[in-house]
Amino acid sequence: MKNLNRDLLVITKKNGLDRNELEQTIIGLNTVLFQAESLTSICLANEVFDLNKYKTYTSKKDVAFYIENKSNKPFIFISSKN
Numbered sequence: 001m002k003n004l005n006r007d008l009l010v011i012t013k014k015n016g017l018d019r020n021e022l023e024q025t026i027i028g029l030n031t032v033l034f035q036a037e038s039l040t041s042i043c044l045a046n047e048v049f050d051l052n053k054y055k056t057y058t059s060k061k062d063v064a065f066y067i068e069n070k071s072n073k074p075f076i077f078i079s080s081k082n
Helices: 018-038 038-045 060-068
Strands: 048-051 055-057 076-080
Touching: 038 048, 038 060, 048 060, 055 060, 060 076
Parallel strands: none
Antiparallel strands: 048 055, 048 076
16 A cells, blocks of 8 residues: 555444455545645635735635735635635
């Protein structure tokens, strides 16, 4: 099994998983999480509130800019659209 840089807690209804089932489960979870944690997915699910300029940014390009460059400035908030 590959050594991945991620801690996962896998809870199943079975009493135990053999090594192959566990490896397939981890590979599947990493595939799903890799897609969900991409910058594109994060930009589509979030918006930026810039209280210095009194603006809300929802476009993918603007959200990516603020996440990468200006997320530590005061009064700029990244919020989930949910």
